[in-house]
Amino acid sequence: MRGFGVLFRREFALAWGRGGGPLLALAFYACVVTLLPLAAGRAPERLASLAPGIAWLALALAALLSLERLFERDFEDGALDLLALGPAPLEAVAAAKCLAHWLAAGAPLALAAPIAAVALGASPATMPLLFVCALAGGLAFSFLGGLGAALSLGSKRGGLLVAVIVLPLYAPPVIFGAGALDALAGGLPWTGGLLFLLAYSAAAIALSPLAMAAACRNALD
Amino acid sequence: MMRAVRIKGLSLSRGERTLFSGLDLDLESGDAVALLGRNGAGKTSLLRAVAGLLRPQAGTIGFEGSEGRILEAEVARADHLHLAGHHDGLKTARTAWEELLFQTRWTGGSEASARAAVERLELGRLLDLEVRRLSAGQRRRVSLARLLASPRPLWLLDEPMAPLDAAHRAAFGAILAQHLAGGGMVLAAVHDPLPVPARLVEVGA
Structure with missing residues (x-):
């Protein structure tokens, strides 16, 4: 598609460079994971049972924090006008922004998630599945987070609003991913949960750009 | 046309x-x-x-x-059409050249046409500066450059x-x-x- 590549490269450069980019998201992630033993107690067996779930939940929160201003900056400095008048439709613009965010912040977090889980005492056998879940779930987190960011355009206290809009939408992928990880740890069939997670991510990628574009048009009007 | x-x-x-x-x-x-x-x-x-x-x-x-x-x-x-408004859409943390090149390519121009616009508007000395270091007039000239760079x-x-x-x-x-x-x-x-x-x-x- 015309213009998509140009825009994607720029969005990736912005997402990678913005306030430390992936490093900052990783640092936040490390902080949450480190706080857990302080809050939940140090008993190794309890930590081990919580580990995959916490690694997974912290991922959703880290994604959310870095997404809050995905459209706000462009809206404030006028870049959104320019993006709306380009060769690609706003739907493609929104998809490019979310995809770039996922590659710059979501993918590094997906790499860190299995390491964090194992550090908390999860069995190393869960690492590959956690990585795949984090990668696929991260896509859903990026696209749905982008939807929240677009809907909150122009509102004061946008950050809280984004969280309130987005966290309910994060519930299904969190449930599916945690279910698959639980099943794997318990020696049960786990492919069902993973497939549901993949399906949810695919639906988010297909549908949320339409809503993001509509929200941006509404904010510009 | x-x-x-x-x-x-x-x-x-x-x-x-x-x-x-x-x-x-x-x-x-x-x-x-x-x-x-x-x-x-x-x-x-x-x-x-x-x-x-x-x-x-x-x-x-x-x-x-x-x-x-x-x-x-x-x-x-x-x-x-080009719309050049109050807000220039330039990202303050990126250099003038990065932003000009993006705006040019996004609106259908090429790197060569962006270079030509830089010559015409005498932006050569500003290209390596971050947008945040430019004055209001300099920013405006950078954002007007795309009018020339992508006809x-x-x-x-x-x-x-x-x-x-x-x-x-x-x-x-x-x-x-x-x-x-x-x-x-x-x-x-x-x-x-x-x-x-x-x-x-x-x-x-």
Whole structure:
């Protein structure tokens, strides 16, 4: 598609460079994971049972924090006008922004998630599945987070609003991913949960750009 | 190639307030129109409506290609017009050249055409600076460079010269004259007169 590549490269450069980019998201992630033993107690067996779930939940929160201003900056400095008048439709613009965010912040977090889980005492056998879940779930987190960011355009206290809009939408992928990880740890069939997670991510990628574009048009009007 | 813009019976409102109604305006190839009016009269809103960013309350905005053929509004807006507003859309943490190159490519130009625009607007010394280090006038020149770097027939300009100094205003006048001589169109919201002969249209009178 015309213009998509140009825009994607720029969005990736912005997402990678913005306030430390992936490093900052990783640092936040490390902080949450480190706080857990302080809050939940140090008993190794309890930590081990919580580990995959916490690694997974912290991922959703880290994604959310870095997404809050995905459209706000462009809206404030006028870049959104320019993006709306380009060769690609706003739907493609929104998809490019979310995809770039996922590659710059979501993918590094997906790499860190299995390491964090194992550090908390999860069995190393869960690492590959956690990585795949984090990668696929991260896509859903990026696209749905982008939807929240677009809907909150122009509102004061946008950050809280984004969280309130987005966290309910994060519930299904969190449930599916945690279910698959639980099943794997318990020696049960786990492919069902993973497939549901993949399906949810695919639906988010297909549908949320339409809503993001509509929200941006509404904010510009 | 867009040859004409036809605005018929246009009404715009912001919230409850009607800015103006029943505005008719024809713009032909080679025309420059200066929109006048007090602050808040709706000059910027008119430009944004032509660009398709605002939905009109009533009336139509049509675009014509060569020989009077109707140009689809979506095509016209994606390929045939530039909107240069108050906000330049430049990211403060990136260098002037990175941003200019992106804006040029996004609107259909090439690296070579961006280089040519840099020559013409004497931006060479600014290219490696972060946008945050540029003055208001320098930023404006960087954002106007895409008008030259990716040629499009209709220029919608919102106070284009406000931050420019006298020398650069004269240079920009020459650029406008060249654009019009080449069959382009200019619709500009201004408080100071445009540096080229232009039809004056009062908005919201």
